[in-house]
Amino acid sequence: MTAVHRPRATSLAALARRRLLRNRPALAALVTLIVVALACLAGPFLTGHAPGRIYPDLVRMKPGLAAHPQPDAVRPAIDRLAFRMRLAVEDFAVKDGTVRLTLTSPKPINERSLSYLPRSDLFGPPKILERSGDGRRLVVETRIQRFYFLLGTDVVGRDLFTRCLVAGRISLLIGLTATLVALIVGVSYGAVSGLIGGAVDALMMRLVDILYALPFVFFVIVLLVFFRAGLWLVLVAIAAVEWLDMARIVRTQTLSLKGRDFVRAAQALGLTTPAILVRHIVPNTIGPIVVAATLLVPRVILLESFLSFLGLGVQEPATSWGVLIAEGSRALESAPWMLGAPAGFLVVSLVALNVLGDGLADALDPRLSEPG
Amino acid sequence: MIGYALRRLLQAIPTLFVVVTLSFFLMRLAPGGPFDLERPLPPAAMENLKRLYGLDQPLIVQYGRYLLSLAQGDLGPSFSFRDLTVNDLFARGLPVSATLGALALIVALALGLALGTLAAFRRGRLADRLVGLGASLGLAVPTFVTAPLLQIGFGLSLGWLPVGGWEGGSPRNLVLPVLTLALPQVAAVARLTRSALNEVLVQPHIRTLRAMGLPPHRVALQALRGALLPVISTLGPVAAALLTGSVVVETIFGLPGIGRYFVDGALNRDYTLVMGTVVLVAVMVVTFNLIADLLAAIVDPRLRLGA
Numbered sequence: 001m002t003a004v005h006r007p008r009a010t011s012l013a014a015l016a017r018r019r020l021l022r023n024r025p026a027l028a029a030l031v032t033l034i035v036v037a038l039a040c041l042a043g044p045f046l047t048g049h050a051p052g053r054i055y056p057d058l059v060r061m062k063p064g065l066a067a068h069p070q071p072d073a074v075r076p077a078i079d080r081l082a083f084r085m086r087l088a089v090e091d092f093a094v095k096d097g098t099v100r101l102t103l104t105s106p107k108p109i110n111e112r113s114l115s116y117l118p119r120s121d122l123f124g125p126p127k128i129l130e131r132s133g134d135g136r137r138l139v140v141e142t143r144i145q146r147f148y149f150l151l152g153t154d155v156v157g158r159d160l161f162t163r164c165l166v167a168g169r170i171s172l173l174i175g176l177t178a179t180l181v182a183l184i185v186g187v188s189y190g191a192v193s194g195l196i197g198g199a200v201d202a203l204m205m206r207l208v209d210i211l212y213a214l215p216f217v218f219f220v221i222v223l224l225v226f227f228r229a230g231l232w233l234v235l236v237a238i239a240a241v242e243w244l245d246m247a248r249i250v251r252t253q254t255l256s257l258k259g260r261d262f263v264r265a266a267q268a269l270g271l272t273t274p275a276i277l278v279r280h281i282v283p284n285t286i287g288p289i290v291v292a293a294t295l296l297v298p299r300v301i302l303l304e305s306f307l308s309f310l311g312l313g314v315q316e317p318a319t320s321w322g323v324l325i326a327e328g329s330r331a332l333e334s335a336p337w338m339l340g341a342p343a344g345f346l347v348v349s350l351v352a353l354n355v356l357g358d359g360l361a362d363a364l365d366p367r368l369s370e371p372g
Numbered sequence: 373m374i375g376y377a378l379r380r381l382l383q384a385i386p387t388l389f390v391v392v393t394l395s396f397f398l399m400r401l402a403p404g405g406p407f408d409l410e411r412p413l414p415p416a417a418m419e420n421l422k423r424l425y426g427l428d429q430p431l432i433v434q435y436g437r438y439l440l441s442l443a444q445g446d447l448g449p450s451f452s453f454r455d456l457t458v459n460d461l462f463a464r465g466l467p468v469s470a471t472l473g474a475l476a477l478i479v480a481l482a483l484g485l486a487l488g489t490l491a492a493f494r495r496g497r498l499a500d501r502l503v504g505l506g507a508s509l510g511l512a513v514p515t516f517v518t519a520p521l522l523q524i525g526f527g528l529s530l531g532w533l534p535v536g537g538w539e540g541g542s543p544r545n546l547v548l549p550v551l552t553l554a555l556p557q558v559a560a561v562a563r564l565t566r567s568a569l570n571e572v573l574v575q576p577h578i579r580t581l582r583a584m585g586l587p588p589h590r591v592a593l594q595a596l597r598g599a600l601l602p603v604i605s606t607l608g609p610v611a612a613a614l615l616t617g618s619v620v621v622e623t624i625f626g627l628p629g630i631g632r633y634f635v636d637g638a639l640n641r642d643y644t645l646v647m648g649t650v651v652l653v654a655v656m657v658v659t660f661n662l663i664a665d666l667l668a669a670i671v672d673p674r675l676r677l678g679a
Contacts, residue, residue: 210387222398222646225638302514309516310619310635329520329624336524343517350512 016287019363026359029352036349040168048148049159051166052317055121055147056157060335063152063160069122074099074144077122085113090137097146099123103138117142151341155331160341163324168345170320174235175301181239182300183293186246191281193247194254195273205251208244220303224312234313238300249292253285287364294357298350305346321346377662384658391654392442392647396435399643406451406641425451442651448644452637458648462630466652469617469629471541476553476614483554484561485603489592491562492569492599503562510559519552519624536626549625553618557610561603568599600671608664612656616649 020026044051057077058068069077074094078101082089087109091102103109117123117140124143131138151160193204220237257263257280266276305322307313309329314320321342328339407413407421422428426437441448447458491503526548527535539545572578572595581591617631630649637645 210390219395219398221635222395222402222638225635298512302512305514306516306620309514312635325514325517329516332520332524333528339517339520343513346514347509347512347517351508354508354511 016363020359023359023362025355029355032348032352037172040165040172043165044162047159047162049162051162054157055153057120057122058153059157060155061149061153063150063337067146067148069144081116081120085116098141098143101140103140105136108136109138114140121145152337154327154338155335160338163319164342164345167319167321167324167342170314170318171301171304174304175297178235178238178300179293179296182243182246182296186243187250187282187289190247190250191254191277194251195258195277195281208247211244221312224307231314231318234304234307238303242296242300246292249288250285253288254281257281257284291357291361291364294353294360298353301350377666380662388654391650395647395650396438399646400431406643447648450642450645452640452642458644461633465628465630468538468627469631470615472549472553473614475546475550477611479550479554480557480561483558485565488562488565489569489596491566492573493592495570507559507563510555515552516620518555519621522548522552538627549621549627552621553614564603564606565599568602569595572598597671601668604664604668604671608661609657611660616653616656
């Protein structure tokens with residue numbers, strides 16, 4: 001007995017999905033993107049540092065797994081604090097993550113000055129173990145804090161990892177939103193232009209040609225300089241630049257679809273132009289649109305980081321990878337990790353998006369036959 | 373072909389006109405003026421300054437005057453660089469930016485074409501994958517990351533090259549900026565060449581050449597001719613952008629080019645300087661698109677009929 005082999009009908013989407021899942025680099029890129037996105041969304045709550053929290057005593061800490069303050073930093077910190085409290089350190093001992101201090105002064109000690117200890121971020125609340133009769137000698141015990149800065153801290157003492165993750169939210173948000181706007185404008189413009197054709201098409205495309213010739217990045221810069229940069233303006237400005245490609249791609253697709261029999265049939269059946277657009281044209285241009293959109297996201301993110309690098313994009317206290325890279329390149333010699341960390345996040349995300357875009361292009365290309 | 377070129381240049385005039393008009397009025401609509409200082413000038417001095425630069429006239433008169441002098445090739449006096457005209461500034465800075473840009477373009481083409489061809493002929497093998505990975509990285513790493521990395525690596529750690537400065541264009545000072553400018557373009561050209569070659573290499577005429585026993589490098593030359601077209605057509609805007617300078621590269625390496633003038637000019641409300649930069653870039657884009665189209669017609673005879 002032989003099993004009847006019946007070829008199953010597969011939709012384009014199913015074929016594309018199967019091809020994409022077989023493309024290992026594209027799959028890896030997809031996983032990377034999901035991890036980065038989740039980390040940016042949830043990560044800042046898990047790192048143990050609020051994004052804007054400043055540790056003035058833990059500036060420019062190197063990246064690593066060690067707990068801060070590090071053992072050799074405790075004594076100098078205590079000396080510094082004692083100087084501020086106007087007390088002398090007579091005895092100093094570290095044991096099991098706590099410090100035991102003997103503090104002396106020529107005058108009676110005001111115990112409220114001990115609040116310098118917890119205020120420094122490095123130590124917990126002090127506990128007074130012994131007081132001398134004349135009040136000029138105190139034995140104090142306090143816990144040494146344990147902070148972890150995986151990617152180090154920046155020049156004012158903020159956790160760089162948390163900052164990178166929070167910045168990633170803005171960068172990714174701008175990338176996705178601006179792409180979406182460009183997508184909507186570009187697809188409708190291109191589809192209408194291509195479907196109506198004739199003089200309208202010529203006029204609409206002439207407009208696109210003129211817009212192409214404008215030095216548009218320059219216009220974005222003028223806009224941002226003159227009208228106070230802000231997140232939303234950056235978004236709108238970038239989207240206004242980037243819809244042109246999309247319009248061209250969709251128009252070309254529409255032109256080639258227009259002559260096909262199923263569109264003619266729809267026209268002969270009396271369907272209205274909007275109905276044909278929505279039902280027949282746009283769905284058939286989905287492949288190239290998806291690819292173009294995936295490749296547009298990294299371009300938008302790159303453009304935003306360029307603007308932010310110039311100081312024209314996202315403004316403090318909000319931050320993006322571009323802002324962090326700009327800060328990092330100013331502190332390059334003293335704290336190179338401040339450039340490395342955000343640049344790493346940016347580059348990994350951009351490469352992943354580009355690889356995914358290429359993978360989608362291959363997966364959706366109908367010319368590639370399905371083997372097996 | 374000369375007639376075609378002239379026609380194209382004439383067609384560009386309306387485009388340039390739109391560019392000039394848009395940027396002129398966009399800038400004047402914006403709040404702030406070129407003489408706004410921390411401490412406001414006395415009204416009389418302000419009046420005099422405005423009269424000196426013709427800013428006391430109605431906007432439409434200013435616009436007319438600007439167009440008139442622009443038609444004569446005069447870009448007007450700079451507001452922020454006193455005693456200098458925009459033409460002076462460009463005469464000083466453009467050679468710097470253009471030198472860097474031209475060198476970067478040459479590096480990008482030479483390396484990009486070589487790597488792209490290598491990848492296409494070794495399709496699916498290690499070399500192809502390495503080129504693909506390198507190209508993805510090259511496209512993703514922004515110049516404002518590459519530049520500091522190169523400075524640290526070759527400038528500070530190894531001490532081979534200066535970290536910045538122009539020094540009259542000495543070759544040692546050129547290496548790092550040119551490399552920074554060229555890297556993303558190398559990646560772009562390599563990718564384009566690779567994918568275009570992949571399409572050409574399966575076509576019948578190439579198969580015939582191979583079947584006739586032509587050595588691989590001759591086949592490559594033949595195939596490359598067909599694959600050059602997409603590369604050339606993207607080269608127009610790229611060349612214009614490279615030759616008019618890069619804000620990032622010129623700022624980071626401290627080079628006296630014109631890339632910085634646009635942002636500086638916009639920040640200082642230096643109307644004429646910003647306008648001049650916009651006009652310059654638009655002219656460059658139009659010119660290099662034309663050159664790219666003419667080159668494309670030389671490479672692909674079919675395109676000449678359409679002209």
